[in-house]
Amino acid sequence: MAMAWDTALAAAAAAHEGGRLPEAEERLRALLRDLSAREPVRPVPVLLRLAGVLLDRGEAERAYAIADEAVAIEPANPLALNLRGSTLGMLGRKAEAEAAFRAAIGRDPALVEAQFNLGRLLAGQGRNGEAAVILRGVLELAPAAHPARRALSGALRDEGFFAEALVELDRVAAATGTTPELLNERGILLMMGGRSAEALAAFDAALAAQPDFVAPSFNRALPLLRLGDFTQGWPAYENRFRTDMVRPLPFTQPRWQGEPLQGRTIVLWGEQGHGDTLQFARYASLVAARGADVVLVGQTALVRLLHSVPGVRMAVAPGQAVGPHDLHAPLMSLPGLFGTEVATIPADIPYLAPDAEARARWAGRIPDRGRLRVGLVWAGDPRPHMPISNSTDRRRSLGLETLAPLFAVPGIDFVSLQFGRRGADRNGQPFARQILDPMGDVRDFADTAAIVEQLDLVITVDTAMAHLAGALGRPVWVLSRFDGCFRWLTDRDDSPWYPTMRLFRQTAPREWGSVVARVAAELATEAARIRILA
Structure with a gap:
């Protein structure tokens, strides 16, 4: 009977590994039905194979039930614990999945699959440092585990170790052969490492190998735009609609x-x-100048402010009625439609203004003591549900304590413009009393604009506040991460998009100390100038 049992399981396994999932499931269920009359407990190897088949079919709930049954029968079985972790991970129960993977590794430290699964899980939660340690451990056990090396490259990339990530990715390519997917990933790493021309070559090589490959067809727009080649860049940027990054209305x-x-x-x-909406809303006036009646759809928190854009008859939030209309256009397609080049960027600043109600509400609430009034934003929106945006935010944001040198500059009144939970970062800081925080009373961007209008300067990481201050025509200093956004171009500390903007760029990934030191020195000069004028 054991031989027949093994033979039936092997046949099901062959169907599974051959991608014939319905057949594999039917064979396994038939085997379990046959065994149920003979075995008091369902055999764990059969259950694990069935759970794996169900997981591959995307039926995580059913897979979890089977894997959980296997663990109940053999609580110390590392294979069962690992598979239970995989089903929990697919169900989004990440803490339980992590516990299951760690339990499997505890039972069998050499179980490569469990370590790999744990590394990927941690990386997916933004815990890239931990993930890298785990994945390096996988490679010590199995140097030819190329998926683990590729995952390690991704974890290092998201943590800002671009050169190290490129080394690992190139090792994968050397071992397995170059593929369009690897060329695309290589292009991303080169771009993030500041090697835009090489990145473009990698994306083009990926497209040459696979012309219908969507990712590099869009990705190549980013180095083109960063290099100032708008003629090719804007048309390539239209390929974003072939990806899942934009959901058209x-x-x-x-x-x-x-x-x-x-x-x-x-x-x-x-x-x-x-x-993005704040930056490209400027094009509404160009559209209106061609004789169009313009309705502008923007995020709810922007609507009141967007009414101030010249040429806009009406601004509404998504889902609100726009009324009869003839045409539509996404804002970020307008630069291409207008043939915008670096030299012709429309920069008629300001093109935004708070309404009278917002100005009246905030009048006098930012004290003027004859000192330099400086707004601060040190963190962006983390977007934890969007892995790529979340990893970008971790590289662009910094801890408020990193800005400590700014608070040593005399003659400054600081105003927090920090949205969300990160505003509480000032609590417990030795310089907390130096920061006025009005954001608890802010309702939307029109309120924020009314505050910014009263400031002498805004210092911000690369987030919406940079665009708000720039569009209002207020002086703004942007702390730009090493892999900065394409819109800030390269090798310049100004921006043709915003005449009042200065860029303070990281010169090395993850290193904010020198950036903040430069800002502090410039801030001291500004504060001294104000004192002399006073």
Whole structure:
């Protein structure tokens, strides 16, 4: 009977590994039915194979039930614990999944699959440092575990170790052969490492090998735009609609392609973050200048402020009625439609202003003591549900304590402009009393704009506040991460998008100390100038 049992399981395993999942499941269930009359307990190897089949079919709930049964029968079985962890991970129960993987490793420290699964789980939660340690351990046990090396490259990348990540990725390519996917990943690492021309070559090589590969067709836009090649960059940027990064609004009217607009109504819509909407809302006035009636759709927190954009008749939030219209266009497609080059960026600043109610509400609430009034933002939106955006935010944001040298500069009144939970970072800091925090009373960006108008300077990481201050025409210093956004171009400390902006760039990944030191020195000069004028 044992031989027949083994033979049936082997046949099911062959179907599973051959990708014939329905057949594999049916064979396993038939085997379990046959064994149920003979065995008091269902055999764990059969249960584990069935759970694996169900997991591969995307049926995580059913897979979890089977894996859990296997663990109940053999609580110390590392294979069962590992598979239970995999099902829990697919169900989003990450803490339980981590515990299951660690239990499996505790039972069998050499179980490579459990260590690999744990490393990937940790990396998916942004715990890249921990993930890298685990994945290096996998490679010590199994140097040819190329998926683990590739995952290690990803963890190092997201933690800002771009050169190290590239080394690991190149080792994978050397061992397995170069593929379009690896070329695309290589392009991303080169771009993040500041090697834009090489990144473009890698993306183009990926497309040459696989012309219908969507990712590099979009990714190549980023080094092009960063290098100032807008002629090629903006058309390539349109490939974002072939990816899942943008969810178009449901319009039935045609999208504007640059045809005459006289007497027609067009809906312009923001498609990505708040900062993107603030930056590209400037194009509404150019659209209106062509004779169009312009309706602007932007994030709810921006709507009141967007009413101030010249040429906009009405601003609404997504889902609100836009009224009859003839055409629509996404905001970030407008630079391409207008043939924008670096030298022709429309920078008629300011193009935003708070309304009268916001100004009246905030009048006099930011004390003027004859000192330099400086707004601060030290962190962006973490977006924990968006892994790529979350890893970017970890590289662009910093701890408030990192800005400590700024608080040693005399003659400054600091104002927190920090949104969200990170505003509480000042609690317990020795310089907390030096920071006025009005954000608890802020309702939207119009309120924030009314505060910013009263400030002499805004110092911010690369988040929506940089665009708000720039669009208001206020002096703004942006602390830009090493792998800075394409819109800030390269090798310059100003921005053609915002004449009042200065960029303070990281010169090495993860290193903010020298950036803050430069800002502190410049801030001391500004504060001294104010004292002399006073």
